[in-house]
Amino acid sequence: MSDLRGTALIAHGGGPTAVINASLAGAIEQCRREPQITNLLGARFGVRGLLSDDLIDLNALDEDTVDALRITPGSALGSSRLEIRDEGFEQLFRLFERHNVRFFFYTGGNGSMETAMQIHRLAVERGYELSVIGIPKTIDNDLSVTDHSPGHASCARFFAHAVRDIGEDNRSLPSPVCVVESLGRNAGWVAASTALARHYEDDAPHLIYFPERPVNEDTLMAQVEAVYRRLGRVVLVACEGQMNDRGEPFGADVDRADSPVHRLPSNLGHSLARLISARTGLRARAEKPGLLGRSCALLVSEVDRAEAFVCGRSAVRAAVQGNSGYMVAIRRDSDHPYRSSTFLVPLEQVARRERLFPQEWITADGCDVKPAYLDYIRPLVGEVRPHVRIASRSVEGSRTAR
Amino acid sequence: MSDLRGTALIAHGGGPTAVINASLAGAIEQCRREPQITNLLGARFGVRGLLSDDLIDLNALDEDTVDALRITPGSALGSSRLEIRDEGFEQLFRLFERHNVRFFFYTGGNGSMETAMQIHRLAVERGYELSVIGIPKTIDNDLSVTDHSPGHASCARFFAHAVRDIGEDNRSLPSPVCVVESLGRNAGWVAASTALARHYEDDAPHLIYFPERPVNEDTLMAQVEAVYRRLGRVVLVACEGQMNDRGEPFGADVDRADSPVHRLPSNLGHSLARLISARTGLRARAEKPGLLGRSCALLVSEVDRAEAFVCGRSAVRAAVQGNSGYMVAIRRDSDHPYRSSTFLVPLEQVARRERLFPQEWITADGCDVKPAYLDYIRPLVGEVRPHVRIASRSVEGSRTAR
Incomplete structure (x- = not known):
């Protein structure tokens, strides 16, 4: 235990997940139990609130509200993609002093962990007594060191169910090619998780691509045609950031700095479907659940929800014990x-580091996962139930009997 | 009761829904109770199976499998968009004779009901004793006479939850404009249902458009900008078939008969987002859950599931009572x-008739529903729970206190 005493401040950075509020609930509950924490504030819209002193009193929330946060997607505090720059840090420390902030919790991905690290270092430099602890959060599962990141398993659960159900629809009324665009820009973790949708040999997804493996267009077309010849239908999963082997976004509309429509969001699914139609002559369509993949409340993984809560709570415990400059990480015990x-990892080891999907979990043909990956992901996502099938029964005089 | 006695044959037509298998389960259960029905067959892939004599023995299914059908999306029999033409009807009657089919159940939308009507009429002409009963199914809710169609409420439930959760994400990390593309080509029923996502005054959806009301581009841009000025964010819902007032698909890639890529599926969401970005300078993105909207097993409406089952059962009862040439319809009693x-409606009254979303349920500005519609849809979809919100509390020295 340290003798640090004062206000705790919690902020969110980057895109929300279905369970970031569960981490918030864990942190709030633990803060209320710690006598060293005299006040509990939340930053509205992350860095924006930190720089404009837009804070809310989290102690004022009643217990039912804190409980309800556990099952609420999105960021209840509000989040932001803004980054703090030089003068911003000055403003931030003035805010810390004004509110006597001594415990700062930043929930986010590897970019937010870099910011947390900078704040920690500046506090040390200035001799401002502050405990800074990062709380991991990312649907992309690309944080280093931790076995996995809160937020990922729920997104994985969503996409596994989405591909299972879209696959069932596709099996019922075969349309030659269906492209499902998953979330994930540089890392293929979310796309990979759709492999959990499979139970029968011919189940979707039939092809999974990984941004870690740029794809040759001819190879992809040949793989699509091979599945089509075998099954008469193809469900293909690719994430929004998939590139071809010329390093170009795979047929997607992209950020064009020369256009007023800069930072145009991905249209990979539709563009890829169009390309497949043009090159193979097979009709193709695309689905893009998009933000729903990280916000769907009814498809949250219970393991994810529980771990997100525990990470919030562990962060507070670590802070009052006198730690600073660490992120909470998850260790798989069994x-x-x-x-x-949970354990603590120095922020230097996670800041701006991106953990990509391991090459050794991708099959040689580049369009599927290996069983070892399924062993990794299955406990986190939970059961993805198979749908029942009506087996073909022979009927006399009917074609199926032949 | 009639003295008709023989084989019952069930087929599916058109796109699957999340509950078409519940209707199948209802029909199977009832067929097994009727001594007049001596045999029970299902057509594989709808018309395709009917024309190629590809049938399965539904009596061979065990009870657990029939039970599981109730919660299985997609069409377990398989469906088809093929239509039967002249020589096809000859083939069909040969198949009826070969298997002594005396009860024919066709589950589908208004196109399938026309086919059912033709089969009924041909049977009468030929003096072939046959009872033909249609079982309603469409996510679009565009069948006439019936209060609503099995399949619609589950799709509506999916999209209402999707917009609720996407709205929560959008509120957390405001991106100026988010376009949600819903299912629905000519009828706005599914888009309309997303209004159930609202609980607080500023909740998504902020704008809903209807294919029944072609939209002027300038008006749409002004409406987007007005919401943005008020809330700093906009969640807009439009269905894939939305047109502008020049009668053009609203910015979507479309079927181009002159291209090998004909019948290109809708890309309305992305196209509209791009158009809004270009015209208003606001960043816009799009989500397109697509087929997931009609197949998501975990977001089925319980009322829908139960009614779909009952429609299957009622169809069989009607048939063994000697009726033919009718569709089962739903009456709202309370x-x-x-x-x-349920009640019976002559197939002539539903075949090829499209019930559009009523103009009197659309607000004057063309971008919202009126309360009377919510009274109609709410009991069918069930509760769409609000998410908790953290109210702003004043913090001394903080901006929110000012």
């Missing part, structure tokens, strides 16, 4: 039954 | 509590 615990 | 029953 697979059967699944059990995990 | 709203509080919600209760419904």
